[in-house]
Amino acid sequence: MKLEDIAEKAGVSRSTVSRVINGDRYVSEKTRHKVLEVIENEGFSPNPAARMLVTQRTDVIGVVLANRVEEVFSADSPYYFSNLIQGVSDTAHDHDFSMLLWLEHSRESVEQFYQRILKNRLMDGLVIAASVTRENLLLNSLLKSQTPFVLLGRPLQYEDQISYVSVDNVQAAQMAVQHLLAQGRRRIATITGNLDDADGIDRLEGYKRAIQNAGLTVDQALITEGRFTRDWGYLCARTLLQRGTPIDAVFAGNDAIAMGAIQAFTEVGLRVPDDIAIIGFDDLPIATQNAPHLTTIRQPILQKGARATILLIDLIEGRGQQPTQILLPTQLVIRQSS
Amino acid sequence: MKLEDIAEKAGVSRSTVSRVINGDRYVSEKTRHKVLEVIENEGFSPNPAARMLVTQRTDVIGVVLANRVEEVFSADSPYYFSNLIQGVSDTAHDHDFSMLLWLEHSRESVEQFYQRILKNRLMDGLVIAASVTRENLLLNSLLKSQTPFVLLGRPLQYEDQISYVSVDNVQAAQMAVQHLLAQGRRRIATITGNLDDADGIDRLEGYKRAIQNAGLTVDQALITEGRFTRDWGYLCARTLLQRGTPIDAVFAGNDAIAMGAIQAFTEVGLRVPDDIAIIGFDDLPIATQNAPHLTTIRQPILQKGARATILLIDLIEGRGQQPTQILLPTQLVIRQSS
């Protein structure tokens, strides 16, 4: 079934059917009705390939989850990326876009992965959720080819040339540590997330600022460099314990880290929050699924995906040409662990 | 940049370039080399719209996650669907397909959702991960239009006309309950998953068979109908407690249910496994993230996605026309909760 068949059945020309489908104003009510009726009866929808070929638009966006598979969807935080995708998906479909999902294959290099994406010409633009150190190839090619894209998270390079959506990690981390300070804690440690990632870097920066603003000095013995996983949280907490430096609170780079840390502290008989307070970041479901419920910073994950997609579609449709940066608000959620 | 530009630079015709790109045998080594060199230099890849238009193939598959959003990606088990998607994605890309992801929008009806998918003509076929009661519209239309598709999970209708990949839930559930029986448990209750879903139905069936095979009688007071979520597990466990019927073990429809049940039992002072044994289904990460570690049935989630995709691509490419059903093996994983 094609346009021409509809045209014939409706007694009009191809062009008129096309006009009806595309909402052109210059069609009489009468013919419009007739044509819509035939389309409805036949359950017709236009061939997207033919349309793409002439319009040079696909109405498809790509979503790139560029962290290594195991980190993205494995043990700890599938929730985070799942919600991101849901936010993108909802918004995309609101604007009649479909969504091509790109996941790194376990048996391929990052370079191959990016090549695969770049070679695919089925997308009008990309939403990229990835730690950005590794994707110079991707970012460079995209910038060079003028392909519209929006980053989820602050890029470490070209910050002013790139549209992105994030939260104010520095400010949020400060808020977290200030909360611990307000509880009377003074020996506040931190277990960072990945420090090749703006989220990790900025949260550490916020920690330091809060400590300094309180008139304390930043003590390297209180800082452990981890990754955004539960296992790393566990390991880094043990490292802190082994160092022997007294601590009465920990600011964790995210909730997964916090859960691992709680486990480590609990195992050696420390009580949370009595002996040691813990605060996380994200407010994932795991935050409230075990005792003690986790005090944490809530960030609007779904909205991050949604706003990024709106931004991308604006870019694709030629609205708002210059790079835009959006920081979404966060919220301190006080529970039992602090 | 198009085929013709490459042709010109390589000093050959459009068709020859096309032949090289599509691996046609009838090209001399010399020209093939020349053409590939130009393609490489220019970073050319062919316009998929043009190719689709003539080949009537898109090399795109769709993945439909048709449960309500909240159930798919929310609190409990994003892990399950995430891994499914990863399995599909890996396999799709092995065969040079891209993957269009379909998530139900929070503000749309199932019917609208399915219409949206059916109207999109950008896919050669579909992998459908959904409880199947609700998608008569989808299945019917797909069957009628001869669109290739593969179901993840056994369909409740048209079972012999439909290709699907699942595990042998009946047998697996029997294995689970037999394990409890072997531990000397005799008052074995079950908290089912959704009973409008083949997984839920078949696991209940397996439970009943195991009970009967052991010479016991199925007691309705030991059966609670739940859903595949932690919350339902919690609620149904409380229901069991309120009924007052003595129980010494619970077969949960999945791990999320099991976790909720453990919480409910622990809250009233029951010890797992001393007072009550629990067994789950899936073997998600949550199974080992809290004490006691959960005894459960492991199912190969990634492989489910992978096999379904292979099946789908076979269908698309005209191999193996008749509907195929695949049941993947499961495994009893004995841990602390039993």
Added chain:
DNA sequence: TTGAAAGCGCTAACAT
């Protein structure tokens, strides 16, 4: 307000 016709970039049948 409508129709005729050109052309988007590719593949594949046919010719050579």
Added chain:
DNA sequence: ATGTTAGCGCTTTCAA
């Protein structure tokens, strides 16, 4: 082994 040519099903001038 390579080139020529006719579409694939749409949108979009241009003309009427």
